[in-house]
Amino acid sequence: MRRILRHQTREKGTKGPPAMIVTAESVWACVGRIRAAAPLVHNITNYVVMNTTANALLALGASPVMSHAEEEVRDMAALAGALVINLGTISRPWVRSAFLAAGAAREKGIPVVFDPVGAGATAYRTNTFRDLIREFPPAIIRGNASEILALATAASRTKGVDSTESSDRALDAARLLNGETGAAVCVSGETDYVIQGPRLIRVRNGHPMMPRVTGLGCTASALCGPSPPWSPTPRGRPRRPWPSWAWPGKRPPGKPRARGRSSTGSSTPSTESAKRISANF
Amino acid sequence: MRRILRHQTREKGTKGPPAMIVTAESVWACVGRIRAAAPLVHNITNYVVMNTTANALLALGASPVMSHAEEEVRDMAALAGALVINLGTISRPWVRSAFLAAGAAREKGIPVVFDPVGAGATAYRTNTFRDLIREFPPAIIRGNASEILALATAASRTKGVDSTESSDRALDAARLLNGETGAAVCVSGETDYVIQGPRLIRVRNGHPMMPRVTGLGCTASALCGPSPPWSPTPRGRPRRPWPSWAWPGKRPPGKPRARGRSSTGSSTPSTESAKRISANF
Amino acid sequence: MRRILRHQTREKGTKGPPAMIVTAESVWACVGRIRAAAPLVHNITNYVVMNTTANALLALGASPVMSHAEEEVRDMAALAGALVINLGTISRPWVRSAFLAAGAAREKGIPVVFDPVGAGATAYRTNTFRDLIREFPPAIIRGNASEILALATAASRTKGVDSTESSDRALDAARLLNGETGAAVCVSGETDYVIQGPRLIRVRNGHPMMPRVTGLGCTASALCGPSPPWSPTPRGRPRRPWPSWAWPGKRPPGKPRARGRSSTGSSTPSTESAKRISANF
Numbered sequence: 001m002r003r004i005l006r007h008q009t010r011e012k013g014t015k016g017p018p019a020m021i022v023t024a025e026s027v028w029a030c031v032g033r034i035r036a037a038a039p040l041v042h043n044i045t046n047y048v049v050m051n052t053t054a055n056a057l058l059a060l061g062a063s064p065v066m067s068h069a070e071e072e073v074r075d076m077a078a079l080a081g082a083l084v085i086n087l088g089t090i091s092r093p094w095v096r097s098a099f100l101a102a103g104a105a106r107e108k109g110i111p112v113v114f115d116p117v118g119a120g121a122t123a124y125r126t127n128t129f130r131d132l133i134r135e136f137p138p139a140i141i142r143g144n145a146s147e148i149l150a151l152a153t154a155a156s157r158t159k160g161v162d163s164t165e166s167s168d169r170a171l172d173a174a175r176l177l178n179g180e181t182g183a184a185v186c187v188s189g190e191t192d193y194v195i196q197g198p199r200l201i202r203v204r205n206g207h208p209m210m211p212r213v214t215g216l217g218c219t220a221s222a223l224c225g226p227s228p229p230w231s232p233t234p235r236g237r238p239r240r241p242w243p244s245w246a247w248p249g250k251r252p253p254g255k256p257r258a259r260g261r262s263s264t265g266s267s268t269p270s271t272e273s274a275k276r277i278s279a280n281f
Numbered sequence: 282m283r284r285i286l287r288h289q290t291r292e293k294g295t296k297g298p299p300a301m302i303v304t305a306e307s308v309w310a311c312v313g314r315i316r317a318a319a320p321l322v323h324n325i326t327n328y329v330v331m332n333t334t335a336n337a338l339l340a341l342g343a344s345p346v347m348s349h350a351e352e353e354v355r356d357m358a359a360l361a362g363a364l365v366i367n368l369g370t371i372s373r374p375w376v377r378s379a380f381l382a383a384g385a386a387r388e389k390g391i392p393v394v395f396d397p398v399g400a401g402a403t404a405y406r407t408n409t410f411r412d413l414i415r416e417f418p419p420a421i422i423r424g425n426a427s428e429i430l431a432l433a434t435a436a437s438r439t440k441g442v443d444s445t446e447s448s449d450r451a452l453d454a455a456r457l458l459n460g461e462t463g464a465a466v467c468v469s470g471e472t473d474y475v476i477q478g479p480r481l482i483r484v485r486n487g488h489p490m491m492p493r494v495t496g497l498g499c500t501a502s503a504l505c506g507p508s509p510p511w512s513p514t515p516r517g518r519p520r521r522p523w524p525s526w527a528w529p530g531k532r533p534p535g536k537p538r539a540r541g542r543s544s545t546g547s548s549t550p551s552t553e554s555a556k557r558i559s560a561n562f
Numbered sequence: 563m564r565r566i567l568r569h570q571t572r573e574k575g576t577k578g579p580p581a582m583i584v585t586a587e588s589v590w591a592c593v594g595r596i597r598a599a600a601p602l603v604h605n606i607t608n609y610v611v612m613n614t615t616a617n618a619l620l621a622l623g624a625s626p627v628m629s630h631a632e633e634e635v636r637d638m639a640a641l642a643g644a645l646v647i648n649l650g651t652i653s654r655p656w657v658r659s660a661f662l663a664a665g666a667a668r669e670k671g672i673p674v675v676f677d678p679v680g681a682g683a684t685a686y687r688t689n690t691f692r693d694l695i696r697e698f699p700p701a702i703i704r705g706n707a708s709e710i711l712a713l714a715t716a717a718s719r720t721k722g723v724d725s726t727e728s729s730d731r732a733l734d735a736a737r738l739l740n741g742e743t744g745a746a747v748c749v750s751g752e753t754d755y756v757i758q759g760p761r762l763i764r765v766r767n768g769h770p771m772m773p774r775v776t777g778l779g780c781t782a783s784a785l786c787g788p789s790p791p792w793s794p795t796p797r798g799r800p801r802r803p804w805p806s807w808a809w810p811g812k813r814p815p816g817k818p819r820a821r822g823r824s825s826t827g828s829s830t831p832s833t834e835s836a837k838r839i840s841a842n843f
Contacts, residue, residue, distance in 0.1 A: 118627065
């Protein structure tokens with residue numbers, strides 16, 4: 001069986017979480033757990049990807065529902081195993097619903113995945129996203145480099161976001177964002193980075209054609225929802241991620257880590273320690 | 282030519298409508314009539330399936346339009362040969378438009394197909410759907426077992442809907458709903474059931490993979506719209522259905538049968554009389 | 563290399579713009595320029611085609627964004643190389659946003675493509691579209707014959723639109739619309755016509771199956787956005803179109819030609835002068 005390796009990068013000699021080994025077997029076992037649990041995943045997502053992400057969640061074995069009416073999002077979120085918020089086609093009614101649903105998810109201990117589509121493009125978008133993650137810190141944030149930079153620079157009170165920044169800068173922004181919100185932060189691109197406290201994972205699964213297909217990032221975010229050990233019951237807690245696209249928070253959402261904690265995650269990624277993780281679907 | 286059988290199940294010795302024989306030829310003739318008429322089908326449908334159902338209706342030969350603005354739904358419904366209402370991504374403006382369009386359809390005698398997506402999941406959804414079918418009884422209702430149960434228990438004033446109920450229970454609920462509203466009720470699943478008065482049809486065309494693809498139920502509902510002998514003119518009346526997915530009402534919409542009429546539909550389905558109907562598209 | 567011919571039809575002996583020769587090489591060079599510039603294309607488009615047109619724009623090399631919130635459309639349009647407005651699933655909030663975005667585009671000199679989906683079907687739709695193109699004349703209008711007729715008869719203050727009108731009538735309507743708004747007008751069908759002042763182009767690329775697939779017209783409109791020499795900067799001006807689907811205005815949007823100018827475009831299309839333009843993608 002082909003091995004799929006995931007290495008946690010860690011400074012030599014520093015203390016940190018144990019390394020994780022990921023194999024095709026362990027990934028398949030995760031898929032099996034999702035299929036057995038068939039968790040309801042409540043999506044407040046954008047129009048462009050609704051069909052795509054619904055099918056992706058179904059293919060994985062989850063049960064997606066797209067629901068955004070103010071009148072029902074609290075009820076729907078309370079039924080779900082996870083809530084995915086993606087305001088890619090942002091509008092005022094959807095923003096209201098996202099806040100309502102995120103509040104219900106916090107009350108019930110339901111993990112929230114947030115995708116900051118287009119953060120940095122307009123002030124309305126960026127400010128809304130910042131307000132949302134500050135008021136309701138999600139379990140996972142997944143975005144591309146410029147989106148993570150746009151979110152993080154709010155946290156650090158700096159201004160100006162440039163999507164041409166180097167990925168090193170996106171990593172620092174991701175650490176900052178993780179420290180501020182407690183969310184596991186995934187910066188996706190040709191190489192995906194996942195940051196959670198002192199942990200950093202690289203997933204080198206990107207392909208140059210991926211940015212030429214709409215909604216692949218949104219799909220990755222949606223698939224972060226049904227992480228297998230998350231119970232589909234209202235009391236579900238994220239414990240372990242489905243490893244090939246994100247590393248979710250191990251603590252319940254809504255309890256951000258203390259400020260500055262991210263400074264302990266001082267490990268810098270060393271190229272030689274990052275192994276290619278391949279998953280063939 | 283391969284025969285496609287449709288048997289109406291009926292208790293031996295009881296009076297009831299004559300059995301129908303469906304062949305591939307008769308199905309193809311129906312498709313031919315749809316293509317010749319090219320009826321405009323007005324869809325007030327959900328975001329997830331808009332593209333899918335538009336293409337399905339086009340493939341069948343109908344002319345779909347997706348329209349939900351309060352300012353135009355009455356005009357659009359009045360132009361159409363059928364109105365399909367699917368509030369799968371329910372919100373207040375769409376609910377208003379669904380009521381307006383259903384009212385216009387009733388005035389003009391245009392048949393309405395209603396898909397109660399997610400009935401039973403939240404109170405807002407269930408109550409809205411119940412109000413809609415009570416005020417504007419559709420010609421056809423198509424849903425899965427738990428959705429039909431959720432709708433029907435409102436009609437019978439009972440509470441509690443459990444999607445794990447057996448299909449026998451869903452059949453009783455469908456009969457109740459048919460009696461209350463006069464709508465032909467289709468309970469879809471691995472086997473589809475269509476109930477209209479004393480008639481019951483089973484269509485055993487389901488495949489275990491179908492629930493893993495989003496929007497197939499919504500597509501079935503959309504395709505109930507352009508039933509071939511329905512005239513595309515405002516005065517069109519449903520007369521005979523396209524038989525492979527539903528059995529629409531034979532009476533104009535908006536005239537529900539008298540309460541209790543469904544009790545005459547006492548035929549219970551006998552397994553031996555139900556034949557597999559296969560259609561290869 | 564296979565030649566792709568585009569002939570401008572012109573009355574013998576009249577003065578007019580020089581003929582254009584289009585080859586596969588020149589088309590490919592245009593694609594190369596789009597890919598190099600990767601212009602942001604701001605779409606206010608309908609739900610049915612959002613995914614399709616996003617992927618089409620990505621395939622061409624542009625960077626699509628779907629954005630319609632009142633709070634951000636002015637900012638988004640100002641960032642874009644082109645704005646595509648398609649109110650196929652019209653509603654009041656989207657109409658407000660279309661006017662706001664079109665206003666921002668005019669201020670910044672950004673070309674606007676307008677697709678009058680369903681013009682003529684309802685009064686709300688037709689009147690809204692007429693108001694929009696009158697207040698903010700776009701660089702390009704692309705619609706089918708009945709949509710162009712519905713728009714143009716407003717311009718000429720006549721009433722009654724019949725989709726069964728001959729294509730000659732649609733051509734006259736397109737000329738009228740071009741004269742009123744200054745927009746290059748594309749009437750698409752089995753043969754596409756593009757009218758701009760005295761120029762008329764026929765593109766005979768249609769296929770009888772094309773009307774049976776949803777969103778192909780909307781996709782053609784979206785692809786008019788990233789015409790290659792349009793700069794992705796706010797000061798971008800349309801200069802030359804990507805020739806295989808439309809011939810955009812050569813003047814900045816918002817400056818309609820003087821009334822009556824179209825009367826100088828008196829060339830009538832002669833069948834023999836129209837050559838088939840083929841593009842294989």
